[in-house]
Amino acid sequence: MAGNTFGNVLKITTFGESHGAALGCVIDGVPAGISISTREIQLELDRRRPGQSKVTTARKEKDQVEILSGVFEGKTLGTPIALLIRNQDQKSADYAKLKNIFRPGHADFTWQQKFGLRDFRGGGRSSGRETVARVAAAAIARKILDSKKIKIIAFAQEIAGIVSQKFDAKVIEKNLVRAADSAAAQKMEAAILAAQKIGDSVGGVIEIRIQNVPAGLGNPVFDKISARLGAALLSIGGVKGIEFGVGFAAAKLRGSEMNDEFISLKKKKTNRGGGIAGGITDGSEIVMRIAVRPTASISSPQKTIDSKGKAQKIEVAGRHDPCLVPRIIPVAEAMVALTLADYLLASRLDRI
Amino acid sequence: MAGNTFGNVLKITTFGESHGAALGCVIDGVPAGISISTREIQLELDRRRPGQSKVTTARKEKDQVEILSGVFEGKTLGTPIALLIRNQDQKSADYAKLKNIFRPGHADFTWQQKFGLRDFRGGGRSSGRETVARVAAAAIARKILDSKKIKIIAFAQEIAGIVSQKFDAKVIEKNLVRAADSAAAQKMEAAILAAQKIGDSVGGVIEIRIQNVPAGLGNPVFDKISARLGAALLSIGGVKGIEFGVGFAAAKLRGSEMNDEFISLKKKKTNRGGGIAGGITDGSEIVMRIAVRPTASISSPQKTIDSKGKAQKIEVAGRHDPCLVPRIIPVAEAMVALTLADYLLASRLDRI
């Protein structure tokens, strides 16, 4: 209820502040008998790690994970798996002057309103750094998906107004922005650096495709797979919208244009619904797009107020991603993996 | 976990199939001492009722609600409130021929895949008729919001490609499509009827604004108010996307254009974030838009398959809404009311 737990069957609870001692999570509900190693988790963390390229923040964090429990002789025990990532490169001093100032576009003001106090160092728990625990947990969820060959592909569909023109999954991890179009990637990278140079930031759109999803995953009514995937992705800081299949374009279509005709039990003629009907997967590829706002932290001067309501000027120094898209991609994949693994396990309960 | 319960503190569990004996819900977690009458619930149901105008389905349902429990001498007892709505105008025979056929755009196929059997009469529980229970429950949630003067306004922003050009809250309930722009409403109505005439349907966009929301509502991490509002609205059949504030347009903005400057503790210069920062309300109006697909049920002939995978032709007779927007509006309001009332109660737990 306090918002730090995700999942029905496979439950992850995360903890940690950006500049506290550590971040981590407890994953409960993992079936016994899954092979998992520290290395497999670390690989995922490395994809999300800060400082991985010139278009990401310069904060240096090794983000080394330790498995504290729940794994014995290389296999899951069926007991809670606790993962720990110590914070290292914390320059908390940078933040002392932000103690009483609300950064525009950030959660400083809203968290203060809710809790009456806050860890003002780097946004505390409202920092994107919190997602490190999600990515770690998702490495375990992925093992469950692997057993069904379910594959999640996320990529930069658009950055700074530059839209990808083709889809080549092989190039995604070969360019700094994680686009599926090498030519567009070059332009996106340049646009990010140009914005950074003038102390500004840019936004974009991430597309996520999930392949080999069996038909029949999801729940009726409130826990439709679209609803929960929506919540999962909207729970990532900076995400301002989500759409499935043709998404907002559906508003302009007619029913005869929107409906996906069945060709066989395995195939539909089109996939405008994005692989989901009535909140349950239909066996087609799930297709989603999320809107990512430009990074709130910018170094050019902004007007704001302090905790007394007095006008202040602020330049957010620190070390920030000039565009969130490249580093949100592994986080978005993580949330999708956690969601799908949860539904996959839960589907064992569907029939007597 | 089975997906029929919504909320953390204020929990609603709904039940019922489109052509079963009844629909209804149990609302648990309602504080004791709230005044509520059958009439107040009925008023909300009447706004959602089928057959209310020429642009909605001709199905005749009085949708009369009975309070079975939890209310005594006009006040809530703190015990579960059960609400019952009997089904009446069920023409189940219409559906017998659909027993083994999957309607395109519907959940027939996916539910069959999940459960191995289904109530094929009018979509069973996957029918939009299920939302009657949500609207009934929300009448109680609204009483909690009323005490804080929180106001929810939803309207047709776009139907069949016709976009509203102005916002006049007073006209919403005075036109058949529930637009906030009377001139646009006329054109939308005409477009719906035109589509219906040729056995087709149209989609649209609903905008939802929430006024007088106190700052500080929401939860960290997974249960951000944007995440849960997203899930709440995406749990309505036919909704294919959601965006907050400037939404997908944020992808094209720079940080300096997107950030909302604070002017005072009560006021920001702009509201591009849509009233939410870091998953918690900032005291500004919450602004959301949802994409509504054109109705899947259309009377013009479509190709599909039966449960053996054999090709079939289908004309979905029945009585259907040619556009879901007008009747989804009260449902969207209901989901927002349930979500906000839940957070409002939960906020009592924020501080010692």
Added chain:
Amino acid sequence: MAGNTFGNVLKITTFGESHGAALGCVIDGVPAGISISTREIQLELDRRRPGQSKVTTARKEKDQVEILSGVFEGKTLGTPIALLIRNQDQKSADYAKLKNIFRPGHADFTWQQKFGLRDFRGGGRSSGRETVARVAAAAIARKILDSKKIKIIAFAQEIAGIVSQKFDAKVIEKNLVRAADSAAAQKMEAAILAAQKIGDSVGGVIEIRIQNVPAGLGNPVFDKISARLGAALLSIGGVKGIEFGVGFAAAKLRGSEMNDEFISLKKKKTNRGGGIAGGITDGSEIVMRIAVRPTASISSPQKTIDSKGKAQKIEVAGRHDPCLVPRIIPVAEAMVALTLADYLLASRLDRI
């Protein structure tokens, strides 16, 4: 959280006040494809029904159940099953004079303290009448247990100080007190009637045995099967204690006397642990006993206070069970059935 829901996977939410319009429940998480009929549910309700013999209350309730949803053509749909039982023989007028008086041993005072108001008619929701919904729901849980041949036997082990001397399962439903010892049953019956005659009531002990339970049911740590069976049975009004296996007698044993030696993978030499070790079933019979207090409602005069704290004298007229044991037995079975069916379904999630 408001306390009206039970179960993790198989979730039952009950509603209703003793003298309100109706009682009932929604059971969510029932797998699709289970055969169930109104008759099967009614049979269980008839075992719990008031007025079934001279040792039970004279209140006349047919307790007729209606299935409102979730069942189609005789099979569960996988959607919520709502069950409705209308109240009929409500003599609410009897209770008007109790509006401002707190009956000793009842929940009048404590509910008033919690909620600030209450339905004073027959205890409202704190009445034992509430358990009718549990028994109805359990009829469905039993169908799940039946598929594994799991059998629940509950009986009066002791009433009014008279202790059963033998165990003959066949006689339980053949005597009015539901003892497994016919001779003891005669004495128990006489003791109940004697107490009733002088306006008093008696207590007892119920023993519950569960047969054919597979080894490996239960959860680590907080959700041990003993912990949840404990909660399940302590949630029945009037239950003041529970013990497993040798129970409180374990306090006087040595480890060498208490430990159950394994003879084979299927058999232990003794069953002092009562079929549970470390919170998980070991394949032996589960054995529990619960202490049932004498009925709080007695017709002999008692001293008490009213809502202003002023001294009052009270004679609880109404129609009451002079001993709760016979009618709690089916309720205890119901709670055990709900608990076990829940664990049985959940055990599908134990291993990859």
Added chain:
Amino acid sequence: MAGNTFGNVLKITTFGESHGAALGCVIDGVPAGISISTREIQLELDRRRPGQSKVTTARKEKDQVEILSGVFEGKTLGTPIALLIRNQDQKSADYAKLKNIFRPGHADFTWQQKFGLRDFRGGGRSSGRETVARVAAAAIARKILDSKKIKIIAFAQEIAGIVSQKFDAKVIEKNLVRAADSAAAQKMEAAILAAQKIGDSVGGVIEIRIQNVPAGLGNPVFDKISARLGAALLSIGGVKGIEFGVGFAAAKLRGSEMNDEFISLKKKKTNRGGGIAGGITDGSEIVMRIAVRPTASISSPQKTIDSKGKAQKIEVAGRHDPCLVPRIIPVAEAMVALTLADYLLASRLDRI
């Protein structure tokens, strides 16, 4: 659902195996603004620590706690509080020979049946060592109770058949067995050592009293405070029974003897109900007793089987508590503290 989380509003999730890297917990739902220090938590852990006296195990664990998150500048942030306790004195080699043998009275067999594999070192997660995390978490719960002056007193009421004859709270922490009767304590201590000498163990009864509990705590129906306190205490390994107020003795009383007469709104003449009526506190002292079995680990030889079902002889070497009572006392207090703090916070939701 996997059983490692406790609480509705104040939720604790524990993790860790007896001989793994660490044990710990995440506590979510703690309101912001509570002062808490590592030292306060450590004090509670020291009361539970092994090796504290000659009647407890010789295992040497400092059980030093580290706060990983959720606390900033000495105050709770409203975010999850993660607590870490590293394992140190692990003599895992002792357990290698137990890899394929099931210890009588232990969870080796049942966990193997459930999960198909297990951490056989010291019982893994089924070890009593797991409770260290509960005690740590409860230190925070206690801060919430302190604000209402709620006080929990637990003591050895009976050990090895020796029953306390008086109640003197001041002596509890001054004798090794934690009895409230110094003379009885001497005999209990002697009895424990005598049993230990012959390679055996003894059981006992713990009484728990909770003072200054406000009236009105608890929930209707399934989540009665007696039900949840029952579950909380039955979730401690080795607890075989629980009773409230007069408990099992209620079975032999008449209604006229059992009912507690009200004298004023603040006072009842007697407290046979143990401070709870209808699952909700009545403002009197809550009184409970739990039955603790003799320690399963004994060094005298026992017959058992191995994982193939072959007969084996076993002498459980290791270092074990000859009586669980003294060290379960702080654990029982912890579970009570967690339960009460949860209800206390939840009670903010009772009324509008």
